[in-house]
Amino acid sequence: MTDHVATANGRAPTPGTPASLWAGERLRAAARTAFPFLVVGGLWELVARLGIFPPRLFPPLEEVAATFVRLTAEGILPHHAVETVGRLLAGFVLAAVVGVVIGIAMGRSRRAEDIFLPLVSIGAPVPGLAYAPLFLLWFGLGNVGAILLVGFVSAFPVIINSWTGVKAVKEVWVRAAQSMGADDQRLFRKVILPGALPYILTGLRLGLAQAWRILVGVEMLAAVPWGLGWMIFGAREFLNTDVMLAGIVVIGAIGLALEKLVFQRLEQYTVVRWGMMTS
């Protein structure tokens, strides 16, 4: 995701370019980015207006926009969104803490590796939502089951990457630090942890993405009272396609924000700054 968008609208101006030219260039880039959306929006509008499909199922865009504004003004959409994000964070924090601890333990101790690796290799390839009915059966409908499931599923990439990261720390660094008299704790904090961090961050990133992909589905199944997935699923009963599309817009916005604001920032501030990875 990082570089694609950069190539689309961030054609970096050469240092000597005058400011006015730069502004023109940026305007043109913005227009280029907007163009495909105008085309798709126009096609949508055309199909909706022609009445090929019943308007209830294929509403024109202004109806979706009106619904979006109405639901936002009434506070319904923000409430759903906040609950969804809260659940995402709760599940992800659970996965991050447990996953990093298990992963590092697996990387550091042979015994932990032997114990956890078979379990992880069996659990990881099963699609997350397949566990959903089991979790709902065991932990009941609602928040507990949903959050535990999201945490469980997103823990796998975190574990696997933390484990790989610790194992990938260069042996030379460890020996150099040891010969300079670093004790176990210093070795861990100053050498192994920073060395493994690019992998751990990749794992967290994958974990969050995984949590996000499954959460919407989980909300549809877990009968939670609020949440975007539940809102979309519930709207189906009343053929409220406009509500569903408004919900998808918010889901897309949250997903994009996670990508742009969380992942890319996180990378910039840590591994790229330390020179562990080129941006």
Added chain:
Amino acid sequence: MTAAGARTRSVGRGAVTLLAAAAVYELVARSGVFAAALVPPLPTIAQTLWSMLLDGTMLNHAFYTVYRMVVGLGLAVVVGLPLGILMARFRAVEQFFLPLVSVLMPIPSLAWVPIFILWFGLGDTTTILVVFYAATFPMVLNAWTGVRSVNPLWLRAAGAMGAKGQDLFWKVIVPGASPFIITGVRQAFLRSFVAVVGAEIIAASAWGLGWVIFDAKEFLNADVMLASLAVIGVIGFAFERLVFGTLERATILRWGMVRAAKN
């Protein structure tokens, strides 16, 4: 200790772990702390699995799941691969599709399930389209990245030796991009596996492993659920190891592309 010795010991310990986990599960199941319907003992699960395999229902469910996944994945490859290659070769195509891809990609495929149900009804069409949505983006992005990262030196060398158009494309660009393309198919497969099970659970369509798991919940048949989970795990494992492992060995490993790609 020799490497082989260490390996056998690891395998041994792994087996011990799994046996211990099974024993703990069995103990919990037998202790009667939880209802037997919720935590069935392992022999019950094995028996259920066996009888479902014998009367053919499990194979039928598995067939539907694999069928939907393969059709959706196939569509995604047919659409995503050319699109990604075109995006890499033509600036105009890139400028048109890249913003759309960047905006659509962060939307989880499962969010579309309720809308697709309204548009296409319950059943195969909806499930296949959800799989298609999930699998297309990794395909497009990897093909796009792959073609752009073909070593320019190879292009110039082939050009200097007189390769043009067709030849350049099929003999240089496609093999050069193949590590990325195969990674793309792999990622697309993982996404579509998640999507197919999820879509089957939500769009309940009478057959399919996702559907049977969800249906079993209504009747508290935890044994059926766990048996289906086992089958899902086996299918995932088989695809990952057999299909993609073979594919990799027959193409990029044989061509020596993987080592070249890592440099």
